[in-house]
Amino acid sequence: MKRRDCLKAGLTLPLLPMLLKAGPAVAATRARVRPGAAGWPAAAEWDRLSRAVGGRLSVPQSPFLADAATRAAALEQLQNPFFLGDSPALTQTSGYFGAWRSVSSAKVVAAANSADVAAAVNFARTHRLRLVVKGGGHSYHGTSCAPDSLLVWTRAMNQVELHDAFVAHNARPGTAPQPAVSVGAGAMWIDAYDAVTTRGGRYVQGGGCTSVGVTGLVTGGGFGSFSKAHGTAAASLLEAEIVTADGQIRTVNADNEPDLFWALKGGCAASFGIVTRMTLRTHDLPDTFGGVSCQIQASDDASWRALAVEMLRFYRDTLCNPHWGEQFTFKDTRRLSISMVFQGLSRDAAEATWTPFLDWVRARPAYTITEPLQALAMPARDFWDADFFRQHAPGLIAEDTRDGASSRHMLWKGDQGQVGWFLHGYASAWLPSVLLDDAQREQAAAAICAAADHMDVGLHCNKGLFGAPAAALAASRDTATHPAVLDAFALAIIGNASGPVYPGLGRTVDEPQARRGALNVARAYQALSVVAPSAPAYVSESDYFQKDWQQAFWGPNYPRLQAAKRRYDPQGLFVIHHGVGSEDWSADGFERIGG
Incomplete structure (x- = not known):
């Protein structure tokens, strides 16, 4: 923990007895509390939380539902992912047909440090609140928003620090130091790339979309353009700081609480706690x-x-x-x-x-x-340098056009179509390398073409690790991600979407169009399934209605993930759609139905 966080934790400790009237251990509950219901915190209790987090508690409001001037300014930024990320009431995906819509939480803690996060976690546990966390807000499954919830918003925790010789906390004697980067929970990949590559001359394995949050991508497994060389983003994780359901701030790595550390490498951190900082291995730059x-x-x-x-x-x-x-x-x-x-x-x-x-x-x-x-x-070194592209290829990038925006914040122009999109249907499948063999290639090609009759089929080569070097495969094998990724030559992705439909935009979902899109995705996926039956899927880019999701996302790794969940979150404070342990809760995360 940084010295500043230690000081903040010390200032918060005198207030914790008031926040934790019931103490750190509370009885198992079968229902969470909604605003206006019995048990919802009184104003005085919210005030105490606000003081504990330095006044950074508020009611999130969408700029599209604000006054006329604010709304007009927001509409001008509708295709700016950095603007959307800077609002705690908005998410980068505006919904998924038949599943969820982007609706703001009842309250938000704009966390500045790990002590703020711990205070919010303790408050949510004590008062039986639905708790969600948002860093980048790109989740296709809506895991970073939930109505009637308390949101922990980590956007301000965006520090990036380079290390020439990093050694993990309490590492075993003789552990060799290595180059690394520590990244706060709210940092985006453009923040990391700017520090590591543009200014530092090294490479960190991250995501292709520059406005995606670092933490969410890494803990979901994580792929970027050059994963075929370096493996998954999770494979580069060296250490993480995480607040668990008991409110403890833990530093975990391969030698310190290794089961929790392993679960964070592809098991989706939001099922286990709230990551506040992570340290990733960096690589030589080509x-x-x-x-x-x-x-x-x-x-x-x-x-x-x-x-x-x-x-x-x-x-x-x-x-x-x-x-x-x-x-x-x-x-x-x-x-x-x-x-x-x-x-x-x-x-x-x-x-x-x-x-x-x-x-x-x-x-x-x-x-x-x-x-x-x-x-x-x-x-x-220039690959994520906005100044380089402004000079040599301005048509390839889009920028944050707001006054005072960081000059480093740019995204690839091709990713702008995903900003605020409303998904009609989405599916992914890891395709095994055997389909490239001479004996099966024609059948595989026929299935791909049959699928494309219904919907475009993208083969994302970097999201399958067949053909990667041995070191990348070994590091990726030691993660929670489904082992099928190691032999997959590509991840097939099939999706359909329309433009943003945030509340306040005055736009409605064209339901016939959405149904057609969802049906065509399903038909394309079924055609592809002829050569890849029951194919595993990538959790961060998958069908909201994925069948047998435990096996599809994690396969033989799921029992180990369940064990970590039972140890660190036995009462199920952290629930996300199709996350580890979510089978014990209702779809909205408010009613316990098992466990």
Whole structure:
């Protein structure tokens, strides 16, 4: 714990007896309390909590439901993820059809440090409140919002600190120091990349979308553009500070409470506590990062399937290695869209890599290259440098346009379509490497094309670790993420969405359109299931209605996660949709139904 947090904890301790009238151990309850119901804290009790957290308790209000001037200013920022993240009443995803909508909590603690988080946790436990936590707010399952709840909002805890020689707390004797970065719970990946890469000249394995919160991505497993080289983001976790259900601030690592530490590496931290800080291993930075894009149109179904077969072969033989990441997508118009990144290659080398595949395409009149191959390479240190892109490629980024906004905050233009989106349906499946074998590749290609008849199918190569080096595989194996990721050559993602529908926007969900979208996602997923039946799914990008989710997300790791849950949160204070232990609670997290 930082010295400042220790001091804050000391100032808070005299107030804890008032916050914990019932003491740290409370009897198991089968229901949580809602505003206006018997047991909801009185004004005086809320005042005591407010004083304990330095006055940082408030009622969150959506800017879209505020006065005319505030609402007008908010509407101008509707596609700005940094603006959405700066409001405790909003989430980056505005809902999921038939599942949830973005609705603000009853109260919010804007935590500035771990002592604030502990005070909020103790208060929620004592008064039987529904508790949620939000850092980045990108959850597709709505885990960072819940009506009638107390929200712990960690946005202000965004410190980033580099270490040349980090050794974990209470590490076993002889543990070698290593380069690392410590990141506060509210930091986004652009904050981490700016410190580690742009200014520090190293690499940390994180997410592709720069406005995503570091903590949520890492503890959900976590993939980025270059995971094929370094493994999952969770595999780089060296240590975490977490507030557990008993209000204790714990520092956990491989040698200190290792079961809880392991659970945080892919088991979704919000099921076990509230992470306040984490430390991640950093890696040597390659000379270059870059990307390629291309689009190819097939004229008929037979040539479309042949193109899919050849793309899978080319990927297996040439691209399934640590140099390459991101995706190629099979569109419902018989169009192959390639959008991939690379590391450690020059632009010429990247273009030469694709020459055999493009020669195969050009030799066949059934195909038209509708967008010729474009390749861009740059010094790796500039990959997340907003100033570099402003000068050399401004069309590739979008920025935080508010007065006083950080000049470092930018996102890829292609990610802007996800800002505030309302999901109609979503599904993912890890595709095993055996589908690339000569004996199965044609069948796999046929299933992918059949799926694409209903909805676009993206194959995210960096989200499957087949082809990764041994060290990355070993580190990723020692996480809670489903072991299927180790042999998956890609994560297939199928999704459909429309624009934002936050309360106050004056927009309603087009239900017939949403139903069609959800049905087409389901049909595409079913077609793909012919070659990948009961395929495991990535918890952070998956169907809200995922069947047999315990096995789909964690497989053989689930019993160990349950054991950690029983030890550190026996009464189920922390409940998220399809999180560890959530089968004991109602869908809204208010009624205990088992356990």
